Amino acid sequence: MATEAYVSRADRLRQLPLIEKGTDMGAFMRGFWHPIARSHRVEKGKSYGVTFFGEEFNLYRGESGQPYLTVGRCPHRGTVLHTGWVEGEAIRCIYHGWKYDQDGKCVERPAEPEEAPPEDICIKTYPARDYSGLIFAYMGDDEAPEFDLPRKDALEEEDRIVHVTEEDWPCNWLQSVENSLDPAHVSFVHQKGRVGTFGATVTTDMPKLECYETDAGIRLVAIRGPDNIRATDWTFPNNNHILQPTMGPEDPWMNLLLWQVPVSDTVTKRLMIYSRPRISAEEDEKFLSYCKEKAEDYSSMALHRELFEEQKFPDDTFMQLLSAQDYLAQVGQGPIADRSNEYLATSDAGVVFLRRILWRELCAFRDGKPTKQWKRLDEAADLPMQGPMAAQA
Ligand code: FES
Ligand SMILES: [Fe+2]
Numbered sequence: 294m295a296t297e298a299y300v301s302r303a304d305r306l307r308q309l310p311l312i313e314k315g316t317d318m319g320a321f322m323r324g325f326w327h328p329i330a331r332s333h334r335v336e337k338g339k340s341y342g343v344t345f346f347g348e349e350f351n352l353y354r355g356e357s358g359q360p361y362l363t364v365g366r367c368p369h370r371g372t373v374l375h376t377g378w379v380e381g382e383a384i385r386c387i388y389h390g391w392k393y394d395q396d397g398k399c400v401e402r403p404a405e406p407e408e409a410p411p412e413d414i415c416i417k418t419y420p421a422r423d424y425s426g427l428i429f430a431y432m433g434d435d436e437a438p439e440f441d442l443p444r445k446d447a448l449e450e451e452d453r454i455v456h457v458t459e460e461d462w463p464c465n466w467l468q469s470v471e472n473s474l475d476p477a478h479v480s481f482v483h484q485k486g487r488v489g490t491f492g493a494t495v496t497t498d499m500p501k502l503e504c505y506e507t508d509a510g511i512r513l514v515a516i517r518g519p520d521n522i523r524a525t526d527w528t529f530p531n532n533n534h535i536l537q538p539t540m541g542p543e544d545p546w547m548n549l550l551l552w553q554v555p556v557s558d559t560v561t562k563r564l565m566i567y568s569r570p571r572i573s574a575e576e577d578e579k580f581l582s583y584c585k586e587k588a589e590d591y592s593s594m595a596l597h598r599e600l601f602e603e604q605k606f607p608d609d610t611f612m613q614l615l616s617a618q619d620y621l622a623q624v625g626q627g628p629i630a631d632r633s634n635e636y637l638a639t640s641d642a643g644v645v646f647l648r649r650i651l652w653r654e655l656c657a658f659r660d661g662k663p664t665k666q667w668k669r670l671d672e673a674a675d676l677p678m679q680g681p682m683a684a685q686a
Pocket of ligand 2: 479482619
């Protein structure tokens with residue numbers, strides 16, 4: 294069995310990003326709940342082909358409103374299931390009409406003479422559920438853990454508005470995740486074109502970093518001065534939770550939660566929740582319409598050429614610009630960053646901290662030893678809300 298002591302740094306850095314079939318990291322990562330889609334884009338009675346960890350799945354919403362995730366292909370002759378029909382809570386394959394119920398059991402084979410299909414014909418199903426505007430699924434082989442780690446107290450308070458965004462980026466999930474643990478990037482990547490209160494908090498001062506391992510992941514604190522301290526609650530294995538000012542100085546801060554979910558080794562799905570307290574019907578409507586207009590279908594990848602070849606940035610100087618700037622930095626590292634010649638420096642303390650934890654957990658997983666049972670932070674340990682103290686967060 295491979296253990297940390299026998300694996301070189303170069304090998305560790307080669308193994309950690311790889312999550313497709315047959316990889317240890319892929320099997321380990323699948324043992325967590327991940328968001329896979331925006332709830333409002335998955336309609337009742339419709340099915341969709343999706344890919345995660347390099348594997349095809351069939352995502353559909355039953356007529357009751359419940360989401361379901363199954364393997365991507367029909368076991369009969371192997372065509373993709375999402376091109377079939379949703380019937381109640383079941384899915385019927387387009388090719389010869391075999392029908393699978395919500396537990397994956399084949400319940401009809403219209404072209405066969407016998408009445409009941411044999412018991413052993415079934416498709417694998419995966420637990421799926423809606424939460425705060427996103428569909429989460431558990432794609433591991435074992436029984437799913439309780440749906441707890443992805444939850445946040447801030448998302449479950451009453452009287453909040455929520456907007457969700459989704460983008461696919463052509464780069465490995467880990468270089469995106471590492472960006473969450475790299476607050477020094479904010480001073481450069483997000484320096485140009487900044488606006489609003491968020492823009493005002495972006496300075497070129499380099500932060501002093503403090504990293505702590507928490508029950509849920511990593512608390513990263515970036516200190517740029519006594520009145521400029523930014524804390525983030527990074528949650529294992531691929532979520533970052535930050536509190537972020539919005540546009541106006543009086544506006545309440547937003548909770549921003551970003552998941553970077555591996556579609557394949559070279560594509561990452563970014564699903565993001567923006568959530569803030571209600572202000573007034575008029576202000577809330579204004580904010581939500583702005584989000585819908587600027588971010589509902591925005592894709593940095595669609596602007597890849599303009600961004601990389603012309604350095605032409607999107608017009609929206611808040612949501613679109615932030616995404617485009619991060620896109621350049623992360624996709625600019627290549628589909629899977631070559632770390633063999635990487636030259637780390639003091640500002641990479643968060644990245645190193647993250648890699649050590651990921652490697653520790655991966656080694657335990659593949660050696661059959663207990664891995665850390667991550668759990669969500671209790672309310673007191675959650676990020677501070679807006680107020681005299683939190684204004685410095
Ligand atoms: S391939 Fe699905 S029913 Fe034949
Ligand atoms: Fe960024």
